Amino acid sequence: MMKSHSGSEKIIDESIQGSTLTLEQSEQNTRKLYIESYGCQMNFSDSEIVASILAKEGFNTTQELSEADLVLVNTCSIREKAEQTVRKRLEKFNAVKKINPGMKVGVLGCMAERLKSKFLEEEKIVDMVVGPDAYKDLPNLVKEVDEGRNAVNVILSKEETYGDVAPVRLNSNGVTAFVSITRGCDNMCTFCVVPFTRGRERSRDPQSIIEEVNDLWDKGFKEITLLGQNVDSYLWYGGGLKKDFDKATEIQKATSVNFAKLLEMVALAQPKMRIRFSTSNPQDMTLDVIETMAKYDNICKYIHLPVQSGSNRILKAMNRLHTREEYFELIDNIRKIIPDCAISQDMIAGFPTETEEDHQDTLSLMEYVKYDFGFMFAYSERPGTLAARKMEDDIPEETKKRRLREIIDLQQQHSLYRTKQHLGKVEEVLIEGPSKKSDAHWMGRNSQNTVVVFPKENYKVGDFVNVKINDCTSATLIGEAVGLAP
Secondary structure, eight states: OBOOSSSOEESOSSOBOOEEOOOOOOTTOOEEEEEEEOSSHHHHHHHHHHHHHHHTTTEEEOSOGGGOSEEEEEEOOSSHHHHHHHHHHHHHHHHHHHHSTTOEEEEEEHHHHHHTTHHHHHOTTOOEEEOTTOGGGHHHHHHHHHTTOOEEEOOOOSSOOOTTSOOOOTTOOSSEEEEEOEEOOOOOOTTOOHHHHHOSOEEOOHHHHHHHHHHHHHTTOOEEEEEOTTGGGOEESSSSBGGGGGGSOHHHHHTOEEHHHHHHHHHHHOTTSEEEEEOOOTTTOOHHHHHHHHHOTTBOSEEEOOOBOSOHHHHHHTTOSSOHHHHHHHHHHHHHHSTTOEEEEEEEESOTTOOHHHHHHHHHHHHHHOOSEEEEEEOOOOTTSHHHHHSOOOSOHHHHHHHHHHHHHHHHHHHHHHHHTTTTOEEEEEEEEEOSSOTTEEEEEOTTOOEEEEEOTTOOTTOEEEEEEEEEOSSEEEEEEEEEOO
16 A cells, blocks of 8 residues: 555554556667656556557656656645645656756646646646646657657547456566556546546456466466545446446446456456455445455455545535445345455545534444444545535545544544454565565565565465464554464
8 A cells, every 4th residue: 555645644553655667678768757656546657558558659767867858756645745746756856857857857647737738837847747647648648858849738538448448557566566457537526636637437348357467476476456536436338438337238237347346357357366456435335345355265354444434414515425234234135245344434524514423423334333443534625626616615624634643543542443453363474565664574465455564484475374473563563474374
């Protein structure tokens, strides 16, 4: 998981701050590309698509900003702080560009889509602005920039899934990888810019997903995460938007693939590969998904299930199409069908009109669920959203900060409660790399997505190891290996 650049706090020690990305170099390529990615996992996955497209245009990636011919920053718009981070990075790029005037700078992703050509006016350093659905046009846009013209393409697509682009694996540990299965979102939550920056929901051909998973296994990867803004809305019946399903033929409907079926297809295609997925929407998660998770051992027992608030009144104001009680029912079903399943949350403090009673409803919901960890935010008004247009941001900043602090403090208590439940158990851990805090220890994750550290001994990256858990913090399990997992 990644620690967002948008002002959230996630209860985890071994998090990643961001990424400067590299890939296998081609001797034929003569130009150098530098990419930075911020925000959600989808942005990191998209950067792999971008690097793949530009590799065919003569670009190798570099970790040295000063030697780059093209600098791209893949942006997030989910919080105001995320955009501020990008603007500060552009200041850094400007300083480098004064030394290397031939360097070109492009902005990708959600911030590019939201601001469009306005970005060129606000940030004079920017030469190119490219939205999330326009990456296949990068060869033409780079040519425009090379000829001295600014280039913009932020047109949203109703079909583009990049299913025909083989992503390069950037900054890869060779063990874990992202596989995108959907793009866009149809759930018009009043606080969220995603439907405006990433467009309508559309699902990727399941056969191309299976082919990518099989290729990853052949290359030695041991774990994949199926990605989408809302994976539970996955629906393939031959193409098109989800709303067109009603117009599909009976044959198409009979052979359609929903998310539960896709999960099963992937689990059966590679029985020894770990499978994760993110993100789920409570209103769309169905029992067949939970039952499929329970059926296959290689599907990890972990669900990221954002709720945003524990108050029915605020949930309605957010246009979250579920109630507190329906969320509890879903949690109860998960606990019943997968007793050892870990659950994490997204939570917003200080949404417009939120009262102390609403805030207490959030805390009581957290007490009921006792999440393993979470991503927690103070509300940040995003231009263009319904909340920004129709609701006054009327909660004082100090109140937002205090409520956020209370949410974080409670989550830390619950995280420690959850990690303590692992003490004394032997759990299968996939080694991802060295611990960030000790070169003598490995870091990996168990099925529940909890970080585990243990002495290296004679094990290696990519091994599945049985680890006895002896100690813990609120974010990390500490143990000793007792042998390779069968």
